[in-house]
Amino acid sequence: MGKIAFEKFESSFTILNPFNDFAPELHTVEVRKDPLTGDTSVYNPYLRDKAKAFFGQNDEELLRKLVEESAGSCIFCGENAHQKTARYPDSLLPGGRMEQGEAVLFANLFSLAPHHPVIVLSKAHFLRPSQFSPPLLADGFQAARIFLNDIYQQDVTLAFATVNCNYLLPAGASLVHPHMQMLVTPVPYSYHARLLNGSTEYLLQRGTYYFADFLEEEMRANERYIVKHGAWHWLTAFSPLGSNEIMAIHEEEGDLGKITVRDLRELSEGISRVLGLIEGLGHLSFNFSLYSARGGETIGFRCLFKIVTRQNFCANYRNDDYFLQKMLQSELIFTLPEDLAIDARKAFA
Numbered sequence: 001m002g003k004i005a006f007e008k009f010e011s012s013f014t015i016l017n018p019f020n021d022f023a024p025e026l027h028t029v030e031v032r033k034d035p036l037t038g039d040t041s042v043y044n045p046y047l048r049d050k051a052k053a054f055f056g057q058n059d060e061e062l063l064r065k066l067v068e069e070s071a072g073s074c075i076f077c078g079e080n081a082h083q084k085t086a087r088y089p090d091s092l093l094p095g096g097r098m099e100q101g102e103a104v105l106f107a108n109l110f111s112l113a114p115h116h117p118v119i120v121l122s123k124a125h126f127l128r129p130s131q132f133s134p135p136l137l138a139d140g141f142q143a144a145r146i147f148l149n150d151i152y153q154q155d156v157t158l159a160f161a162t163v164n165c166n167y168l169l170p171a172g173a174s175l176v177h178p179h180m181q182m183l184v185t186p187v188p189y190s191y192h193a194r195l196l197n198g199s200t201e202y203l204l205q206r207g208t209y210y211f212a213d214f215l216e217e218e219m220r221a222n223e224r225y226i227v228k229h230g231a232w233h234w235l236t237a238f239s240p241l242g243s244n245e246i247m248a249i250h251e252e253e254g255d256l257g258k259i260t261v262r263d264l265r266e267l268s269e270g271i272s273r274v275l276g277l278i279e280g281l282g283h284l285s286f287n288f289s290l291y292s293a294r295g296g297e298t299i300g301f302r303c304l305f306k307i308v309t310r311q312n313f314c315a316n317y318r319n320d321d322y323f324l325q326k327m328l329q330s331e332l333i334f335t336l337p338e339d340l341a342i343d344a345r346k347a348f349a
């Protein structure tokens, strides 16, 4: 057995299908456990062909209306981001806002932490996933990194940072305009804490670093490993957090504050390719997070980026976050991570 346990449990059962004259049908369900957090996900091959029915198809006309109607009052559009958005006091951020290429960082009116800036990525009000270009993303992450290092100097208790994105309404975005949000806190929020606690426990039990061992195993197995692009290892998740999860792990650094401009550019190139892939798979809406921990290297934590796709945008859509995700904190797998990795390798080729 390798260093990392990729546990899965299979169960079989029979149902009598009313759409097939109540003929007996043998079903198999596979439950997978994330090797770090223990989070479960479930795969039923019968659902494989039902992904289209579950996620719907994007309604282009409805989307056009949403984009058009929301553009008129958008405070992130064009010069508005520089003029109409909330500012930080000069003592925290001289000038109140920060510009980096097209990106503009400013204070969130509805903050979830003392340091919760919004980072508008583009002057354009709407982008298709494939239009999130590497420079747009890299400038956004660079603004986040500069802000993070500034506030690190002002407050030594700040250690846990995430850079997050909800894209479009089904992903929880209240505004259409492409933007990210960074949270910097003295306490890690739940999932972030589970990643860090898992890394610490692994180190205490094994005496080695989880992410180093994990990458070694994934590269050797070559089932979910996609590619190394610059300093980042890209792969699909054995037990995904959401649909079509793809992640990137930095080769050594755990703190966004120490990631170089070049590494951010390479991460952005990868994200841009993944966004092109998910658009090609028929998705529009997504969430992503980049997790960082100051001093994370002491427990072998690595900067980790995760992206998942969400429900497509159409009228009367079903929410993809139901009891399984919300109350049981499990996820349903439609496309096997091993199959997604095959498509992703082509996207990076």
Ligand SMILES: [Zn+2]
Binding pocket: 071, 074, 075, 076, 077, 078, 124, 125, 126, 177
């Ligand atoms: Zn806008």
